[in-house]
Amino acid sequence: MSAESQIQLTKHDFSDIEDKSSWAFEALSELYGSELAATQLGLEHEAYTLGEERFHRTIARQIERGEFADNTAAKPVLSSLVPLMATAFDNWVHHQVTKVRRKHVALQFFQMVKAESVAAITVKSVLNMTAKKGPQNIQTVAIFLGKALEEEARYSRIREQEVDHYNKRIRKALNKRNGHTYKVAYLERVEAHMLEANELSDPWTTWRSIENDIAFHIGIRLLELLIESTQLVEVKRENAGNAKLDGEFVQLTRAWADKLCSRAFSLAGVTPRYQPMIVPPKPWTKMIGGGYWAKGRRPIPLIRVRSKRAMQRYHDVSMPEVYKAVNIAQAPLRRAGWATGSAER
Structure with a gap:
């Protein structure tokens, strides 16, 4: 499996912008002379190349930080796939509750989080991880999903139990913090303060203390539902027979990787840095x-x-x-001809 990210950015050819056979060059030459025409179109060409470079740097930083899902290239994926994942999750939980005698080991934990939140967490987390460089081991992805779901259950109770307090004092401060790690650290401090002030009913009991390997079991089920409902990712076994490298890895399907790369290419071409x-x-x-x-x-x-x-x-x-x-x-301004x-x- 390639160590490169599946999100590969291709550069545009903006040479047509400063083409000396174009209408723009002819019109400008007639008005202001060919030298100024060439210089002006060179600046317009530079605006697009600089804009593309800025877009590429931004998306590269987001991929490295595990925040690719926040890029505009990924937003349509979220809007189209989250509802599909939410429906699949809802249907599965309903089936577990009404039809299955031997329940899933994590059912009680799944029921603590709304379907829309479960779906958003799953799609965003998997997008962020699979966009990174190198193969993503299925155990790593699954455990990350399980922990992310517990964080949502843990900190959503702050929103639900203290709605006014959250909206007035926490939401704005939380939005100022960049990056998942900083947001979680901030919420931990908020939770501790609210518990000390008796503003939360009970301290949080970690899921790991209730059930061993619960994060893994949660993550595997979410991955299965994601694959069944969206085909966003696939699991492939690599290095079979090699005891050190053998494993199963999660990666974007080729269809979705191509869609994301295509959208990133289009967006990079329409973000000029005007000169x-x-x-x-x-x-x-x-x-x-x-x-x-x-x-x-x-x-x-x-x-x-x-x-x-x-x-x-x-x-x-x-x-x-x-x-x-x-x-x-x-x-x-018109003085001696046009001067500025x-x-x-």
């Missing part, structure tokens, strides 16, 4: 397409919005006076 302009910005005639002259991968919008749906509300709005005012504002370039909006 100042040395020629006047392209005039605005509609909500998208002014500013930079080259087409690029992501035309600049006149205003910043959070979604395509928000932008669509402006498509049928007639705003000729608005565009006229913006074009006047972004035009260079316009920076990014």
Whole structure:
């Protein structure tokens, strides 16, 4: 099994942005000369290459820290797979409770956490672990899942028993802490303080003290449910016959690894790090397409919005006076010809 991460990032070819046969180069050359045209399109090309490099550094850090699931490339995976996992978990627990005589050893612990939380923890944790470099041993993944579920059960009681206290004093402070380890350490301190102040009914009894190897049993069942409901990962045996290296390892299926890499590739190409302009910005005639002259991968919008749906509300709005005012504002000062370039909006 490869020691490399399955999330491999491919670089874009942005050479078309500064292409001297493009419409943008011809238009700029006619207006400001070929030298300024080439320099301006070089800056626009640089904006995209710098943006891609920044995106790659960010995702590499997140993979290394075990936080890949927080990257925008992984968010659609969570939104589509968590409901499937939650349904599978709910169905399994119901079957265990109503149909099975010999219950699963961890059933009582599974019932302490809501299905949606179980599913989110499972998908996020497995994504984070399988995105890392090197093979992920199934025992390691399973135990990590089991411990993560216990943490959720342990600290969710703070939210449930002291809702107002949590919302007013804990939530904001918790969100300021980066990384899973720091969040858990903070919640441990909060729990200790609340117990001392008699704000929690009982101290936490660790699951390990009730049942040996419980984390492993929990994690294995969650992995099985994840595979059955989503096909996100698969388990492969490697190095059979080699006593030291023989083992079963969890990895992303090729289909999902390809989807994640493809989405990361697309996002890396539409995150330019805008550079100042040395020629006047392209005039605005509609909500998208002014500013930079080259087409690029992501035309600049006149205003910043959070979604395509928000932008669509402006498509049928007639705003000729608005565009006229913006074009006047972004035009260079006119002294002896135009003397100053316009920076990014």
